[in-house]
Amino acid sequence: MTTVFGVPLPAILGQLMLGLVNGSFYALLSLGLAVIFGLLGVVNFAHGAFYMLGAFAAYVGLESLGINYWWALLLAPLAVGLFGILIERLLLRHLYQVDPVYGLLLTFGIALIAEGVMRSQFGASGKSYPVPPLLQGGLNLGFMVLPVYRAWVIVASIAVCAVTWFLIERTRLGARLRAATENAKLVQAFGINVPVLVMCTYGAGVALAALAGVLAAPVVQVSPLMGSSLVIVVFAVVVIGGMGSIIGAIVSGLVLGLIEGLTKVIYPEASNVVVFVIMAIVLIWRPAGLFGKEQ
Amino acid sequence: MRAQVAVYVVLAALALIAPFLGLYPVFLMKLLCFAMFACAFNLLLGFTKMLSFGHAAYFGAAAYVTGWLVTAQGWNTLEGILGGVAVSMLLGLVIGAIAVRRQGIYFAMITLALAQVVFFICLQAEFTGGENGLQGIPRGSLLGFIKLGSDRTMYYFVLTVFVAVYALIVRIVHSPFGQVLKAIRANEPRAVSLGYKVDRYKLMAFVLSASLSGLAGSLKALVLGFATLSDVSQGNSGEVILMTLLGGSGTFLGPVIGANVVVTLQEYLSDLVGAWVSVIIGAIFVVCVLLFRRGFVGEVLRRFERRGG
Numbered sequence: 001m002t003t004v005f006g007v008p009l010p011a012i013l014g015q016l017m018l019g020l021v022n023g024s025f026y027a028l029l030s031l032g033l034a035v036i037f038g039l040l041g042v043v044n045f046a047h048g049a050f051y052m053l054g055a056f057a058a059y060v061g062l063e064s065l066g067i068n069y070w071w072a073l074l075l076a077p078l079a080v081g082l083f084g085i086l087i088e089r090l091l092l093r094h095l096y097q098v099d100p101v102y103g104l105l106l107t108f109g110i111a112l113i114a115e116g117v118m119r120s121q122f123g124a125s126g127k128s129y130p131v132p133p134l135l136q137g138g139l140n141l142g143f144m145v146l147p148v149y150r151a152w153v154i155v156a157s158i159a160v161c162a163v164t165w166f167l168i169e170r171t172r173l174g175a176r177l178r179a180a181t182e183n184a185k186l187v188q189a190f191g192i193n194v195p196v197l198v199m200c201t202y203g204a205g206v207a208l209a210a211l212a213g214v215l216a217a218p219v220v221q222v223s224p225l226m227g228s229s230l231v232i233v234v235f236a237v238v239v240i241g242g243m244g245s246i247i248g249a250i251v252s253g254l255v256l257g258l259i260e261g262l263t264k265v266i267y268p269e270a271s272n273v274v275v276f277v278i279m280a281i282v283l284i285w286r287p288a289g290l291f292g293k294e295q
Numbered sequence: 296m297r298a299q300v301a302v303y304v305v306l307a308a309l310a311l312i313a314p315f316l317g318l319y320p321v322f323l324m325k326l327l328c329f330a331m332f333a334c335a336f337n338l339l340l341g342f343t344k345m346l347s348f349g350h351a352a353y354f355g356a357a358a359y360v361t362g363w364l365v366t367a368q369g370w371n372t373l374e375g376i377l378g379g380v381a382v383s384m385l386l387g388l389v390i391g392a393i394a395v396r397r398q399g400i401y402f403a404m405i406t407l408a409l410a411q412v413v414f415f416i417c418l419q420a421e422f423t424g425g426e427n428g429l430q431g432i433p434r435g436s437l438l439g440f441i442k443l444g445s446d447r448t449m450y451y452f453v454l455t456v457f458v459a460v461y462a463l464i465v466r467i468v469h470s471p472f473g474q475v476l477k478a479i480r481a482n483e484p485r486a487v488s489l490g491y492k493v494d495r496y497k498l499m500a501f502v503l504s505a506s507l508s509g510l511a512g513s514l515k516a517l518v519l520g521f522a523t524l525s526d527v528s529q530g531n532s533g534e535v536i537l538m539t540l541l542g543g544s545g546t547f548l549g550p551v552i553g554a555n556v557v558v559t560l561q562e563y564l565s566d567l568v569g570a571w572v573s574v575i576i577g578a579i580f581v582v583c584v585l586l587f588r589r590g591f592v593g594e595v596l597r598r599f600e601r602r603g604g
Contacts, residue, residue, distance in 0.1 A: 043400045094585055100400050101346045102584050105540070108533060109580025116574035124570075229411075232529065236408040239401065272415040276408045280393050283405065287396050 010144045012265050019261015020254065021150050021219065024157030025051075027253030028212040029234045030241065031161055032205035034249040035168070037238075038181045039201045042092060042103035047234065048227025049111040050206045053080050054213025055222045056118060059129050069132035069218075076214045077207035084206030088199050111228070118224035126221025153215050160211065161250045168246055177201065181244075236279040242292020252290060298599075302548070310454055320446035321518065322562065327457045328515040329558050333538040333550030334464055335507030340536070341545035342468050343500045344480040345395075348403045349410025350508050350535050352390070353383035355527025356413055357509030358516035362429040363422045365517075372435035372443060372517065379513035380506050386413065387505025388498070395497045398483070407529070414527045428523030432516055443517070453514055460507055465547055467503065476500055508535075530573075537576065541583050543590025552591055 003009065029047055036044050057076035061067035067075060087110060095102045131149045138145040168174040180187045180194050188194045213227075220226060237256055241248030256275050263271040270277075282290060314320045332354055339345045361379035364370040370378065394405045417423045424430070434443035443449045467473050475496050478486045487493050516522040525531060534557060542553025557576070564572050587594055 043404065091581065091585060098588070101403060102588065104346075104348075104400055104403055105536065106581055106584045108536075109577040109584065112533070112573045112577030112580065114577075116570055116572070116577060119573070120570035228529070232407055232411050235404045239404055239408070243401065269419055272419075273412045276412045279405070279408055283393055283396060 007265050012262075013144045015261045015265045016258060017144075017146065017150060017154075017261070019258045019264070021153050021257070022260060023254040023257015024154050025212050025216055025230070025253075026234055026237050026257050027161050027250045028157050028208055028215075029230070030237045030249040030253045031164060031246065032208035033234060033238050034241070034244055034246055035164075035208075036202055036205040038244040038246075039177060039198055040092070040096070040103070041100050042095070042107065043100070043235070044202075044205065045104055045107040045231065046087075046111040046114065047107075047206075047209050048229075048231030049114040050080055050084060050209040050227070051213040051216070051230065052118065052222075052224060052227035053083070053114060054210025055129070055217040055220075055226065056122070056213075056224075057210065058214045058217045059127055059222045062129065069214075072214050072217075073211070077210040080210035080213075081203040081207030085199055085203040088202040092202070093195075111231075115224050115228060122224060124224060126223040126226075129217035129222055131218040149218060153219065156215060157212070158254075160208070164208070165246055165250065233275050236275050238289075240275075240279050240282050240289055242289025245289070245291040248289060248291025306548075314447050314450050320450045324446075324450055324453045324518040325515065325562075326555050326558050327453050328511050328518060329535075329538065330551040330554040331457050331460050331514070332508050332511035332535055333542070333554040334461060334547075335504050335511060336535045337539045337544055337550040338464055338467065338507070339500055339504040340539055341549075342473065342480060343476045343497060345497065345501070346399075346403045346536070347394075347501070347504075347532075348407035348536070349390070349413075349529075349532050350406075350505075351527050351529065351531035352410035352413035353386055353505040353508040354512035354515070354531065354535075355417065355522070355524075356386055357383040357512035358522035358526045359417060359423050359429060361513035362432040362516045362522040365435060366429060366432055367422065371439075372437060375435075376510065376513045376517070379516075380509045383509025383512070384502055384506040387502040387509075391498045391501035391505065395494050395501060407532070410527075410532060411529070414524070414529070417527045418524060423522075426524065428521055429516070430521050432520045432522065434517050434520070449518060453518060456510070456514060460510065461547070461551075464507070468547075472496070472499070533580075534576070537580055537583070539590075540588070541579065541590055543592035543594070543596075546590070546592040546596060549590050549592035 029051060033044055033047050036042060054076045057079055058067075058069070058072035061072050061075065062069070091106060091110075092103060095106060135149040135152050138147045139151070140146075166174075168177060176187065176192055177197060180192070180197055184194050216226075234253075237253050238249055240256065241252035256278065259278070260271055260274055263274045286292075313323050332350070336347070336350050339347055339350075357379035359379075360382045361375040364378045365372060365375035390406065390409045393409065394402050397405060418425060434449060436442045436444075437452065441448060441452070443452060468476075475486065475491055478489075478491070479493055479496060483493060512522075512526060515526070538553035538557045539550045540553070541556060542551065543549025557579075560575065561572060564575060568575070583590070589597060
């Protein structure tokens with residue numbers, strides 16, 4: 001059997017694939033974070049909590065309302081996104097004029113509230129969500145077996161990232177959004193309703209996090225704390241990619257997932273910290289991040 | 296000024312007689328340790344306007360190191376404390392050197408991410424006892440003859456250290472060094488243009504804050520006799536922010552009051568409401584950020600100034 005670093009090749013490929021699945025979640029989450037940061041200047045600490053709420057929305061939908069996976073993929077991001085819009089309208093809006101760290105602190109508080117409420121309702125233990133019938137089983141590629149669901153997660157995430165990138169970089173709506181990021185006052189003077197744009201952007205970013213949560217539900221345990229450590233990794237991913245950079249968020253999300261998977265094969269003890277170590281190195285070498293612009 | 300002296304006299308008297316008022320001494324010591332932690336944190340947030348989101352790393356690392364030194368290595372209490380503080384100082388130097396390269400929210404995110412590295416090291420290393428943490432850390436004695444096993448003796452020891460740290464922080468803030476920190480807080484580019492090596496001042500403040508947080512962590516490990524993962528966790532980093540913000544960042548007494556409120560709430564609520572504690576903490580965060588960003592003491596001071604002016 002072929003081995004690399006003394007590890008059989010299929011094991012490495014398996015870990016790389018798992019890494020790519022994680023990388024897909026990182027990409028979806030850091031994309032939303034980057035879009036929100038770009039327009040609102042808010043680092044959304046509640047992003048992990050919205051990811052968790054998305055997964056729970058799918059779980060509760062299936063358990064008590066009989067909503068299947070495919071509908072959950074549509075409805076959970078919609079519901080959580082609306083919840084996000086509510087938070088933006090009621091709370092976040094009041095902080096645009098003050099130091100951006102207050103936005104970080106507010107969303108941290110919201111994350112604590114969301115996690116606490118879910119924990120008191122569902123307990124701390126993880127719930128399992130079944131893989132939808134259409135995506136069960138595996139594809140035998142000859143050198144390894146590829147579980148269909150994982151392949152779907154990777155393809156779906158990359159597709160969603162690509163569509164989001166296209167919307168922001170290549171459409172009129174995206175152009176307005178980018179213009180508002182540069183100079184909100186001027187764009188408002190041109191007759192574009194910036195507050196509504198901001199509200200929808202926050203909702204969309206939150207919906208992306210919830211979508212990641214639904215995609216993740218069948219491969220991870222659905223638990224109230226599933227987002228709290230993930231969000232820190234995603235922060236590091238965004239810092240590495242360069243804050244506010246859309247393409248940076250997507251690429252570094254996927255690549256860092258792969259690197260993390262590779263580390264699990266070579267030196268498993270370091271797999272939890274490798275992203276943070278890379279972040280430190282990137283910061284020393286390029287303080288603005290790989291795709292970020294020096295200010 | 297006279298009011299200020301009166302407040303301090305009353306507080307000092309209260310602190311001295313507290314163990315005789317029927318309050319549980321271990322709880323009082325826990326309050327003092329977290330108040331010290333919040334004061335150390337405030338040196339950074341309040342007086343230099345740097346929001347570190349990973350201060351639990353220094354608090355927790357020192358708690359573990361002190362616990363390990365006095366339990367497994369047989370060091371005496373004072374050596375154990377110094378060892379713990381030295382480790383947080385070193386951690387502060389390394390993490391600070393990376394983090395001070397960026398400002399504002401970037402700084403917050405970087406300190407958070409690097410603190411997570413410390414968390415995982417504590418989770419995986421042998422000497423920390425993994426998920427169980429370190430248990431049964433002995434308090435030992437001071438200079439060989441003051442036995443700290445008695446809660447009352449330990450209380451006065453912790454109180455002495457707390458007062459010393461508090462005085463040191465007041466002294467630092469009023470020193471020329473502290474004035475430069477305040478200048479950086481007010482307008483960083485201007486401080487740069489005046490010729491100050493701003494990054495060095497910020498790193499110095501960071502290392503000081505990390506070391507004093509470590510001292511608080513070491514004492515906490517000795518007081519309670521254990522060091523666990525929750526000491527180094529993200530939750531603890533969040534709580535110290537809340538304590539400082541709630542009491543009033545940039546004021547001397549604010550963090551002390553904030554720490555007392557938060558620790559007391561946790562102590563009494565965790566039995567009553569269980570998982571809802573984090574909901575309540577989160578709600579206080581939201582209210583604090585939206586409605587009184589100056590904190591208790593900050594608001595009171597503002598009223599006084601208005602009346603005076």
